[in-house]
Each structure stands twice: as C-alpha cells, then as structure tokens.
Amino acid sequence: xxxxxxxxxxxxxxxxxxxxxxxxxxxxxxxxxxxxxxxxxxxxxxxxxxxxxxxxxxxxxxxxxxxxxxxxxxxxxxxxxxxxxxxxxxxxxxxxxxxxxxxxxxxxxxxxxxxxxxxxxxxxxxxxxxxxxxxxxxxxxxxxxxxxxxxxxxxxxxxxxxxxxxxxxxxxxxxxxxxxxxxxxxxxxx
Numbered sequence: 691x692x693x694x695x696x697x698x699x700x701x702x703x704x705x706x707x708x709x710x711x712x713x714x715x716x717x718x719x720x721x722x723x724x725x726x727x728x729x730x731x732x733x734x735x736x737x738x739x740x741x742x743x744x745x746x747x748x749x750x751x752x753x754x755x756x757x758x759x760x761x762x763x764x765x766x767x768x769x770x771x772x773x774x775x776x777x778x779x780x781x782x783x784x785x786x787x788x789x790x791x792x793x794x795x796x797x798x799x800x801x802x803x804x805x806x807x808x809x810x811x812x813x814x815x816x817x818x819x820x821x822x823x824x825x826x827x828x829x830x831x832x833x834x835x836x837x838x839x840x841x842x843x844x845x846x847x848x849x850x851x852x853x854x855x856x857x858x859x860x861x862x863x864x865x866x867x868x869x870x871x872x873x874x875x876x877x878x879x880x
Contacts, residue, residue, distance in 0.1 A: 692752045694727045694744045702734075702805075704751040705742070709734045709805050709814055717746070734803065734814040737789070754806045755814070762798045772800065772816075781813065788816045790870050792852040795824065818870040823879050824848040825865050832858040843875075 692703075697715045704710075710731040719725040725746035730739055744750075760772035760781070769782045770791065785791060794800070803815045829846040843855040846866075854868060856875045867876035 691749050694746055694748050694750065696750075696752075697727060697729065702753045702755045703731070704753050705731055705733075705740070709753055709755075710740070713739065734805075756804045756806055756811075758802050758804060759799055760802050760816075762794050762796060762800055764796060770794070772802070775799075783813060783816055787813065788818075790818060790852075790873060792850055793818060793822055793824070793848070793868060793870050793873070795822065795850055798822065820870060821867050821876055822870055823865055823867050824850060824852075826856070826860060826862055829856065829860060829862055831861070 694717075697712055697717075699712055699714065701712045702709060703712065710733050713730045713732050715727055715729040717725065717727050727744045727746060727748075729742050729744065731742060732739055758774060761775055763771045763773055763780070765771075766782075769784045770788055771780060771782050773780045788794065788800075799819070801817045801819075802813055803817075804811045805814050825848065826846045827849050830844055832844070842858050844858055844860075845853055846856040846860060847853050848866075848868070852868075852873075854873050854875060856866065860866060860875075860878065865879040867879055868874070869876050
C-alpha cells in the first residue's frame with residue numbers, strides 16, 4: 691500500500707471509492723504542527739476536480755490502469771463503437787464518456803484509459819488527440835470591410851457536424867486543424 695510520500699502527477703488512486711488521478715500536489719511542512727499534503731484530484735468518471743488535504747504519511751490505494759489505442763468505427767443512437775487495432779476486439783461506449791465527441795471522424799485513433807481490477811476492466815476515459823484535421827462543410831463568405839478588429843471570427847460547420855469559430859479568411863472546403871481540448875481553431879492545413 692502506498693502513502694502520500696509516493697504522490698506524483700498522473701498517479702491513479704482510489705479516492706472514496708472513485709477512480710481519480712492526481713493533477714497537482716504540494717508537500718507542506720509548516721513551522722508549527724504536523725506536515726500535510728495538499729492535492730487536486732480529477733475524478734475519472736465525471737471529470738470533476740476535487741481538492742483534498744492529506745496528513746503526511748497517510749495511506750492511499752493505488753489502482754491499476756492501462757492506456758490503449760482504439761480506432762473509432764461508427765456512431766449509433768446510444769453510443770460509439772471502437773476497435774482495438776491489435777486484437778480487433780470491438781467495444782461500445784456511451785456518448786457521455788467521450789469528450790468533444792462531435793469532433794471525432796470515422797477511422798480516427800483515440801486513447802482509452804481502462805481501470806483493471808482482477809478479471810474485470812472498465813473504460814474510464816476516451817480522449818481524442820490534441821489536434822484533429824477536419825474539413826469545413828459550411829461557413830458564410832467573408833465580406834471585405836465587415837469588421838473593425840483584426841481578429842474577427844465567424845461560425846463554421848465541420849464535416850463531423852461540429853460548429854466552431856474560425857477566422858474570416860477560412861472558406862468552405864478548407865481543411866483546418868482544431869484543438870480538441872478547447873474546441874479552438876489551430877491553423878489551415880494544406
């Protein structure tokens with residue numbers, strides 16, 4: 691069993707029966723009183739950030755997780771279907787497990803984190819790559835002199851159906867790179 695001395699960013703632990711990962715921690719040794727550890731934990735089931743203060747040396751339960759690559763196959767009404775490219779096993783995930791799922795394109799590779807507990811395993815998160823390249827299927831044409839600022843944006847509909855804000859010079863049919871963490875325009879792709 692591990693203790694708070696084993697804390698490191700990215701460590702997966704069981705906190706109050708929920709799988710969490712350590713996002714940030716700080717060992718504090720005050721001049722008076724016992725040492726303690728401040729931490730921020732990400733609940734892997736719902737993505738919420740929790741703050742927790744631990745006594746120094748307090749025991750924690752470390753959990754086993756595996757990172758695996760899967761390929762997105764297709765969507766259904768109740769979820770998404772993925773395939774492991776090594777074993778060709780297919781799994782189906784509910785829509786709420788996949789963040790920014792409207793930026794997913796068929797054939798795209800995603801990273802999944804599985805909580806492995808003996809014989810049983812459960813998918814905790816499904817993460818898209820940081821940047822994806824998608825084609826703009828619809829956007830209003832820019833009108834010259836339409837703006838007073840230099841960084842004006844307009845709405846664009848992408849091939850997956852997602853709507854993001856892009857600069858005025860982006861046209862229908864352009865391929866763009868989109869940041870999946872904040873859904874922002876990255877750059878135009880040749």
